[in-house]
Amino acid sequence: MPDRIQFQASFGLQVKTVEISKVYGAGDSYHVYIDRYYNGSFIKTNLGYAKHLPPNSQLTSDDIQIIEELIEGLSM
Numbered sequence: 001m002p003d004r005i006q007f008q009a010s011f012g013l014q015v016k017t018v019e020i021s022k023v024y025g026a027g028d029s030y031h032v033y034i035d036r037y038y039n040g041s042f043i044k045t046n047l048g049y050a051k052h053l054p055p056n057s058q059l060t061s062d063d064i065q066i067i068e069e070l071i072e073g074l075s076m
Helices: 061-074
Strands: 004-011 014-022 029-034 037-045 048-052
Touching: 004 061, 014 061, 029 061, 037 061, 048 061
Parallel strands: none
Antiparallel strands: 004 014, 014 029, 029 037, 037 048
């Protein structure tokens, strides 16, 4: 099972590298990096995902939903 996903995504007119990686020793916790800069964490709970995003996060609600689906694929 892979421990990270990396892909290119469009943010407005810019294309950036997005990486989602598992945080070992922290349960079902994942960090999101955009162009190698930390952009939040997602922690899988019984009720869904607890999200910790910085106030200036570049992620939209659609981005967040896609990231949750990608994490589900990682945790299978």
